[in-house]
Amino acid sequence: MRVTNTKIYVGALFLTVAIFVMGLLLGLVIEGKRVAFMEESDRVQKLNFESLKLQFLYLSSLEGRESCPAFSSALSRYIKETEKTRERLEGYITQGVAYNNDFLILKREYVISQLNYWVLSKNTKRLCGTDFVTVLYFYSEDCGDCENQGFVLDYLKRKFGERILIFALDGEFVEEPMIPFIVETFNVSVSPTLVVEDDVLVGFQSKDTLIKVVCEKFAEKPSDCP
Amino acid sequence: MANYLMWGIYFSSLYLAIFWLLVLINKYLSRREVERVEFEPSVSVIVPAFNEEEHVKECIESLLNLEYPRDKLEVIVVNDGSSDDTGKICSGFGGKIKFIDLKKNSGSKAVPLNIGLREATGEIVACLDADSIVLKDNLKKMMPFFDAEDVGAVTPALKVFEPKTILQKLQWYEYLFAILLRKLMSLIDCIYVTPGPFSLYRRKVVEELGGFSEDNITEDMEMALRLQANHFKIRNAMDAYVYTHAPDNLSKLYSQRRRWYQGLLINSRLYRRIFFNREYGDFSILMPLNVASVIILMLSTLLFFYYLFKPIIKFVVKLFLIDFDLTVYFRNLEFTLFMLDFNYNKIFVLLAVFMFGLLSLYLSHKFSREKIRRYGIRPVIAFSMFYFLFLGTLWLGVVSEWVRGSKIRW
Numbered sequence: 001m002r003v004t005n006t007k008i009y010v011g012a013l014f015l016t017v018a019i020f021v022m023g024l025l026l027g028l029v030i031e032g033k034r035v036a037f038m039e040e041s042d043r044v045q046k047l048n049f050e051s052l053k054l055q056f057l058y059l060s061s062l063e064g065r066e067s068c069p070a071f072s073s074a075l076s077r078y079i080k081e082t083e084k085t086r087e088r089l090e091g092y093i094t095q096g097v098a099y100n101n102d103f104l105i106l107k108r109e110y111v112i113s114q115l116n117y118w119v120l121s122k123n124t125k126r127l128c129g130t131d132f133v134t135v136l137y138f139y140s141e142d143c144g145d146c147e148n149q150g151f152v153l154d155y156l157k158r159k160f161g162e163r164i165l166i167f168a169l170d171g172e173f174v175e176e177p178m179i180p181f182i183v184e185t186f187n188v189s190v191s192p193t194l195v196v197e198d199d200v201l202v203g204f205q206s207k208d209t210l211i212k213v214v215c216e217k218f219a220e221k222p223s224d225c226p
Numbered sequence: 227m228a229n230y231l232m233w234g235i236y237f238s239s240l241y242l243a244i245f246w247l248l249v250l251i252n253k254y255l256s257r258r259e260v261e262r263v264e265f266e267p268s269v270s271v272i273v274p275a276f277n278e279e280e281h282v283k284e285c286i287e288s289l290l291n292l293e294y295p296r297d298k299l300e301v302i303v304v305n306d307g308s309s310d311d312t313g314k315i316c317s318g319f320g321g322k323i324k325f326i327d328l329k330k331n332s333g334s335k336a337v338p339l340n341i342g343l344r345e346a347t348g349e350i351v352a353c354l355d356a357d358s359i360v361l362k363d364n365l366k367k368m369m370p371f372f373d374a375e376d377v378g379a380v381t382p383a384l385k386v387f388e389p390k391t392i393l394q395k396l397q398w399y400e401y402l403f404a405i406l407l408r409k410l411m412s413l414i415d416c417i418y419v420t421p422g423p424f425s426l427y428r429r430k431v432v433e434e435l436g437g438f439s440e441d442n443i444t445e446d447m448e449m450a451l452r453l454q455a456n457h458f459k460i461r462n463a464m465d466a467y468v469y470t471h472a473p474d475n476l477s478k479l480y481s482q483r484r485r486w487y488q489g490l491l492i493n494s495r496l497y498r499r500i501f502f503n504r505e506y507g508d509f510s511i512l513m514p515l516n517v518a519s520v521i522i523l524m525l526s527t528l529l530f531f532y533y534l535f536k537p538i539i540k541f542v543v544k545l546f547l548i549d550f551d552l553t554v555y556f557r558n559l560e561f562t563l564f565m566l567d568f569n570y571n572k573i574f575v576l577l578a579v580f581m582f583g584l585l586s587l588y589l590s591h592k593f594s595r596e597k598i599r600r601y602g603i604r605p606v607i608a609f610s611m612f613y614f615l616f617l618g619t620l621w622l623g624v625v626s627e628w629v630r631g632s633k634i635r636w
Contacts, residue, residue: 001504002457002506002507002508002509003415003507004507004508005249005414008248008249009511012241012244012248013241016237016240019240019578023571023574026574027570030566030570088564091567147540148543148547151547155548155551155554158555158557161558207548207549
């Protein structure tokens with residue numbers, strides 16, 4: 001009977017599993033750090049919103065509107081930051097293994113922030129008359145066109161800068177009651193769906209269609225409009 | 227789904243790498259040195275030659291230069307119906323060699339080998355490809371490995387002869403790695419190829435087993451498997467260097483590999499009774515492991531191209547959607563690199579691949595006593611980055627041909 005070095009086969013299996021487990025543990029450690037970071041960002045961004053809300057309240061009590069441009073700038077900036085962090089959060093969620101509940105709670109926080117900012121934007125427009133366009137973007141997980149739609153929207157954001165405010169919402173995120181509520185309000189049934197000011201656009205919108213729709217909503221068209 | 231496949235491949239590849247590392251640590255570092263016992267049996271070298279007018283002269287000259295007692299060494303050259311000057315060059319050696327001139331090509335290397343075998347009188351028989359060269363001390367280095375009656379064959383260390391083209395340089399590194407792997411295999415008695423260039427056999431054993439298989443496209447692998455199947459040992463002399471000419475262009479390389487790889491598949495099937503058969507010890511696991519390694523190689527090549535092209539295609543589609551208007555991206559160039567955002571799983575795996583790659587590069591050069599920078603640093607980098615993919619693609623091509631049933635001839 002020839003020799004079978006079983007100990008080498010078993011030893012190799014043991015070491016391979018050990019390395020995999022080590023990798024898994026490292027992944028868990030990193031995930032924990034991501035949760036911690038997100039929670040920190042969330043606290044900061046809530047404070048930002050409170051501050052902005054306070055500024056708005058103060059602004060509405062004043063006679064003159066000289067502070068409006070600065071306020072609108074800050075609004076746009078905070079919205080952009082929130083959106084960036086939300087995108088990062090979605091990335092973390094896809095890679096997530098163990099901290100799903102924590103991430104879900106954080107996602108609720110961010111959905112609420114988005115909608116808070118959206119309402120604040122509408123009020124700002126009414127109060128300050130700032131010439132920007134708000135876009136609600138409904139996406140979902142298994143949506144084929146959503147990645148491309150997000151890319152087109154990002155392009156528009158870079159083109160129009162502060163003049164366009166984009167709020168991305170996961171239309172299937174029923175864990176946060178505001179979502180089904182707003183989905184019903186705009187009768188959203190398919191992803192992607194875009195709500196530009198009050199116009200509901202169903203399905204993927206190309207760059208040219210979107211620019212046309214958005215530009216119509218501007219009071220004073222920027223140079224980038226056709 | 228592709229994700230699970232990817233993790234499966236990571237796990238299996240890591241297992242293979244660790245397995246061989248353990249063989250190295252466990253068997254090589256504790257190996258006993260072969261005693262240089264005086265064993266000088268009579269040797270017959272058989273050189274089957276078919277249209278090798280370019281190299282056959284050097285080949286025969288290197289044999290005549292072997293440091294071995296004249297009266298115990300005979301060189302038998304069999305001209306397998308060459309249409310070029312091979313026959314003329316061989317007859318030029320006169321009485322120094324035994325020359326057998328076949329009028330017609332036999333269609334397989336095994337036929338001239340067997341003809342030479344019948345004429346051979348040596349206790350040890352060596353087969354040498356006509357495009358390969360031996361060094362003076364090869365026999366001296368290889369003989370001691372016949373240290374037991376059940377040693378049926380001894381294999382040398384193959385190196386590429388003077389690599390010139392980039393393809394040959396890539397094969398240079400491949401052969402060095404093969405030297406390492408062959409040694410490790412010999413330590414657990416699992417060599418499955420006795421290479422054409424200068425493998426030594428006990429003539430009695432080869433004759434008893436019926437000589438080389440004449441309808442097999444890789445008769446060297448088939449002989450090794452037959453030896454293993456009959457429980458003969460195959461040893462390896464890691465410092466007996468034999469230089470062989472490697473294919474210098476892609477189509478020649480593909481023909482060669484097609485023959486080798488289909489040979490592996492055909493012979494694995496031929497000897498499938500060895501698979502997982504306790505009677506064969508480690509070899510019963512190594513043969514299926516070799517087949518599994520090939521499958522892993524092919525799958526990882528496919529996955530690599532999938533993971534490479536999918537994002538590229540998606541990105542191009544996105545560019546179309548914005549009419550390639552990249553000017554907006556230059557308006558506000560903000561570049562934030564955030565540590566927590568990296569995909570640490572992929573980084574961890576890439577690191578492991580990198581480390582094992584470096585280790586094999588180092589070990590293969592140490593075992594074959596070569597400097598890593600011998601042919602410059604660029605071929606080394608090219609090899610490390612692309613060779614696995616290159617081989618994987620070759621394998622995919624060969625397997626798809628085999629599946630579609632094309633028969634391979636010599």
